[in-house]
Amino acid sequence: MNQTPRPQASASELWSPEEFDAAIRAVGAERYHDKHAFHKLLHGGKLNKGQVQAWALNRYCYQEAVPRKDASFISRVHDRELRREWIRRIHDHDGFGDEPGGIERWLILTDGLGLERDYVTSFRGALPATRHIVESYVRFVREQPLVVAVASSLTELFAPSIHRERIAGMLENYSFIDDGVMAYFKRRLSQAPRDADFALAYVKANAKTRAEQEACVGAVRFKCDVLWAQLDALHHAYVTPGLIPPGAFRPEGANS
């Protein structure tokens, strides 16, 4: 049979919107943090209360950094429409008027786990790695081209399924978790898709060369690393080998 080989897509050719979309989603399929051993333990009810406290306390650092990275993004945007859209993300986290916002909902979760608010918000118990990792995200968004900075938020395309899994798994498996403390994730089920849809449409419209498209895919990979590395640090400190750095949160009963 005489088969004519398909011409290879050139490495410099612009991806179609479908190819670009697929390249972004392939990163999540390969390395989003739903695949991390720590999340499997968390959602499967395999952690003790101290380990769940350590997760919530460290994850607070991420929650606190997200509106700061959004503020630093907005400060670089000259397009008023884009600023109007993006500022909603800050309101979602910090609250607006009577709406208390996501950070407050996160603190309801840490309250429910028996952690003192002052301790959580002081970052005193956070792992050194957590602080450095979350700041690398703020810096990335401050320094990269706008379209690449927007692309780094696209891990949110993959978040709703992990949030659904977390709500069901944690409610079912932990006596110290109830509906009220899972409010944070319930709210994100509607917020994350809205944000991700906007960001995806934005990068498709504004990544105008193959190099820009690849930089956007690289941003999703970078962000997956930000999420993954936070869980590596938690696993190392609180699961195995269980090496808690000096000064970091020590669950009651943890070996000194």
Ligand SMILES: O=C(O)c1cc(C(=O)O)c2c(n1)C(=O)C(=O)c1cc(C(=O)O)[nH]c1-2
């Ligand atoms: O629990 C999760 O797995 C998860 C993941 C992500 C993400 O993929 O970045 C975010 C969130 N949650 C989240 O709650 C959130 O507010 C959020 C904002 C952003 C962002 O990059 O702007 N990601 C995420």
